[in-house]
Amino acid sequence: MTEPSTAPPRSNRRLRQRLDRLATGVIAASGIGVVVAVLAIGVYLMLAVLPLFDDAEVNVDAAPSAADEGAIHAVWLAEDGRRWLTRDGQLRDAEGEVATLATSATIAAVAEAGDRQPLALGLSNGEVRLVPRDDRGRLRWAQASTMRLFEARGVAALTLRHAAQGWVLAGRDSQGEVAALWHTGEATRRIAVPETAEHIALGHAGRLAMTQGTQLTLWELSPDGGGKALARTDTQAPTTALSFLQGGRTLIVGDAGGGLHRWRLSPDDAGWQAAETSYTALGDSAIRRLIALPRQRLWLALDDSGRLGLYQSLSGQRWQGQAPETTPPTAVSINAQGTQVMWLDEAGTLQRLSIEAPHAAVSPATLWMPQVYEGHSDAEWRWAAAVTGDEEPQYSLVPLAWGTLKAAAWAMVFAVPLALGAAVHSACYMSRRQRARLKPAIELMEALPGVVIGFVAGLFVAPFVERHLAGTLALFVCVPLGSVACGWLWRMLSRRWELHLPPISAGIGLMVPLALLCWAALSLSPWLEAWWFGGDLRAWMHQQWGWDYAQRNALIVGMAMGLAIIPTLYSLAEEALSGVPRPLAEGSLALGATRAQTLWRVQLPAAAPGILSAVMIGAGRAVGETMIVLMVTGNTPLMSPSLFEGLRSLAANLAIELPEAAVGGTHYRLLLLGALLLFVFTFVVNTLAEMVRWRLKRRYRRYGGDA
Amino acid sequence: MTLGALLLPMMAMAAPLSGTLGSVGSDTLGGLMTQWGERLSARHPEVRLQVQASGSGTAPPALAEGVTRIGAMSRPMTEAERADFIARQGHPPVAVPVALDALTLFVHRDNPLTSLTLAQVEALFADTRFCDQAPAIRRWGALGLDGDWASRPVARFGRNTASGSHALFKREALCGGNFRRDVNELPGSSAVVAAVGRSREAIGYAGLGYPTAMVKILALRDDQGTPRLPTHDNVVSGRYPLTRPLYIYVNLAPGESLPPLERAFFDLVLSPEGQAVVARQGFVSLPESRLATARRALRLPPLADVTQSSSN
Amino acid sequence: MRIPRVGGDGVWRWLSGACVALSLLAVVALLVLVVTRGLAHFWPADIEQLTLDDGQRIAGIARGSEAGEQRYFTANRDLDGEVWRWVETQAIERRETPPELLYAERRDWGPFIGRLTALETPAGERLQGAEAERRLRRALAGDAEVTTLHVRNVEGRALEVEFAQVASLSWPNRMDIGDKLAAWGHGVWRFLSEAPSDGNTGGGVWPAIFGTLLMVILMSLVVTPFGVLAALYLNEVARQGPLTRLVRIAVRNLAGVPSIVYGVFGLGVFVYGLGGHLDSWFFAERLPSPTFGTGGLLWASLTLALLTLPVVIVATEEGLARVPVALREGSLALGATRFETLRRVVVPMALPSMLTGVILAVARAAGEVAPLMLVGVAKLAPEIPVDGEFPYLHLDSKFMHLGYHLFDLGFASRDAEAAMPLVFATATLLVVVIVVLNLTAIILRHHLRARHRALEHS
Structure with missing residues (x-):
């Protein structure tokens, strides 16, 4: 900005006007810019969250690679789709043969389990050939070893899964007989399974699922070569396809009527969860193939009419479409990210499918409705981000929202009476000078950093209250009674010695007696506890009401956060109360009402909207407070309303988990969704409060107030 | 110490190293990293180490995003994290073991319990039963304590999900199952120990380096039933x-050698001086053989001559 | 105002009074707790030597007791493996405070408690007894040189400590009140002026103080012009209508949006978005080592600036609204342009309220921790982001922050019990900084109101 001369001559007028316009422009531009930047927060969060709810997409490559003569009898396809293995043991690429696996029999079945486990080839002579991998996951064809699975007949189907220190492999021969191999690093043991099956699938820890018609059987294999049947159940229709999902605890069963069902291992792994869960059917043709994808509990289902569907274990069908018009797939490959599936069909055509469903685990139902998670028997709301990579993520926002509201609610329970009481006292019972002294004190309170309050409450108050629970609870009774008693005493005293007592406000005057009272209550409570509750209030509570007491609980959060929001509440409520036009109160008093009557019948109703807005703004602060909740609670995502149990709030959850979340991943975006919820909630509540306040001000003006 | 004094002028002459190294990751390793940082600055006055320690889970995204070159982790990377790293950076990350640690179970010092089996640990902390089928333990009485302990409820403390301790405990002690929802998740190992130390009914897990006067370390029974303390x-x-x-x-891309700053850092960490810090922080220093392997993997000079001169 | 005493009236008066009293009491109790514990940390307490009934000897500083047991801080982590001892009160046969017991803070193994047996000097001398102590005192004052201290704990186990390892050394049992006060002052000074050591559990908090201040200064450099401009726009330039009112309400409400949400925004937009782009444009040669693509001073300051923008806007607007219309109209009537009126009349009058806004913003920013956890605060960043090396101020570096340091000490230090006094000390410091800032704002506002009142009445 240039400096205009102090006494601008007339000739400068144009310059001055230009300057004026320029300055106005600059101010307007930066002003609008700032406002836009600030509002961009909401927009950014929205944009970052939206992809969560994008539809899943499966793109079928419209132009499949032309049929290759050499790929007609492929049984295995490499991840990049460039190499394949034919059933006579030829490893080929588009150019021709690359290597040959010396074998006298043909390859009838193939099984793979990620890039750490060997490739298993089932041969028509009953043998299994295992191709090991090096530490970078590349197959070492030359080092293949051979083991015998069946004596008499050839292998018809194979399934492989990693297990403790090694892998398990199960196979079915052409007559439906089943046998397995368990490799533990040192030894490989064959396990005979005296069952016949049409379809087999291996889950975690040697759980083997087999189907024959409508019968579903679950076996447990063990590394020492044993095995036993765990459960037999019936499915609705004859099974045509079977697959365990990632993690090996959820089995998907496709049947002849096109139905798709989920069976989950029960919490003890010894059977199935109570009921099967059905998914939206693809159509009415039999399910031909189920392809479980890695990284998520996601799978592709293909039926006899060529319908193709993408499903997620919890959120259900995510996409449905038409598979390329081909003959059935013979060799399928899936990349490690689970984003690309390729297969060679019977004609030797290579089909490519790209799958884009990064957030398939999220749907409104999984976020807000209780779900039966793996390892549990009941539908529950749970929040637990995946940390080991293989477990089922539990993404329900309900416990977090619950915790947020619970913390805020208990904080309000503590803060509202105290702050309103204080506001009433200073607006109605204090002189202007006393008020002028109290206000800065309370404002200082507002500036106390949350981290200091949180630290004192979490590391000092929480253990203290745990040890002196009875005393703390006694305070809630003693303090109101005590203060009324003090008032009574004071009046008795002041009648007699009115002239000798200093004219102090009840608020300040009560501090010392209240401090003494608190001290007395805390030091007397052990005796009270011994007398009434058999020495241990917590044990007594547990016996009487079944309440458990957690050290980090809503009581402490309520007290700590209450302390943090009292100043906000107080300032706003005091403003509303002292803004009530004086003539109203004076009129009431003049008509003979007592102060209490005036307060309850005139002042409070008149200020009610203002007080309501104060409460709303206070609630907004409590909902978003992070450090106090983070440090004071145990961050337990529980859903209990109990004052004595912990909670986990959205804000604290953000602080704990956001730094660890992979940018752009489901977890990251869900956390951002949490932030968006907080943003929207506080924004809406504050806007409402602001509108209420604005209306109130207008009303007061009408009554002749000066606020 | 004499070694440092000897090396300092030599190195200063060879290459006056300067710059700032950033590290993101484990809170368990946070104390170690800060100490190594102090020592690194003592060796090379112009070199600084900045440590962000909010949990092992923070390291892989930061490494993959390129937000840091060094990530401290108290657990190995998961397959998914590794794959993400490779997808972003084109090569796998190099894992350098720098110390040994044990997940330790703590109880209040007044607690008469001395040891636990792994099945009991699962029954205490998990909602699922992926290792064993023991019934849930809610009272100390279920662990064989008597008197007024028998009816006392168990309060459970642990680390937040970002930490390697959480992930490893989940994988090893719960067999990948789910934690009970009432396991308090605290954002720091010492917070866990402090909370246990202040609550008589509490049990908690954390790394090895955090014992205080208020807590007692529990022994874990191995397969034969022998109680083993994390000594x-x-x-x-x-x-x-x-x-x-x-x-x-x-x-570190394959075939490349470490940039000088990282080289100086690892040279310190994988030296007797760096490993002395490990012991001082209450962790277990690497045995010589693993130290040598780690140095070889990073193409650092072998320690043989150095150990002789510093063994006085 | 005298209150008429009519039945039923007193209850409400006293109950509401109790609310005031209780709120104040809670704050006072909190402050007293924090400040006394924080300041007591630097007091050189007496070292007791205990003889137990089984003949064992223990030396330590008493720190609390519990049901018949006393806890002693015995230091000597390298000798005992731990620094705390619980002693049954009944088992204590004798308690004494031998004057020769020394308390040394070492850089490596934390404190040591014991006796000095001998001293080595660079000349190879080996001094003992009183002479050794005299020499040691001179060395501590910087007048003499010493290489190694030979010390023993009370059980008689010997230890060698290099003098360079000693951060401070004293004989607390020999100190009188004056000495102790001096030592206390020295301790406070070291806390304020030194960098953290021993894995953040020892030393001082100077980098955290500096980091907090620097971040706050950078933040106010950003927030002041933009906040004032936005307020000027809303109040003076924009046409006053429903839209402006809506925007004003929105801006006001942003003050109520949780700070962690700003942190999320900062992480997503500044660090990953802007920072990542800056890196790929200007610092591509350093990739994959990030320069601005990681949390740091700049992004933290910007995030907090955004967070405190509503505070400044609201305060400034309040000030602008208080400028009497007559003054503006007078200025305009005298032929000044709108900009000149703003510059010469309105802004100077609103200046104190702008200042109040900025100070309040600073006070808020100094106490915020949650957003910083996402955008660049570090557990340890011992160097100060200002140095003699171009570009002198390193906006990309990570920094320490008092509030986060407090959180980190309380939750992630090595020995939670031993760090507790330090946490209280840090909390005291943080509270003092914030109270001072707020008091300034309050006093400023008070003066400003008085001035306006005078103007309005004149």
């Missing part, structure tokens, strides 16, 4: 069941 020998030999190496992951 130096039991950890090195792996007889204590919940033993783990602590890693520092480096973003």
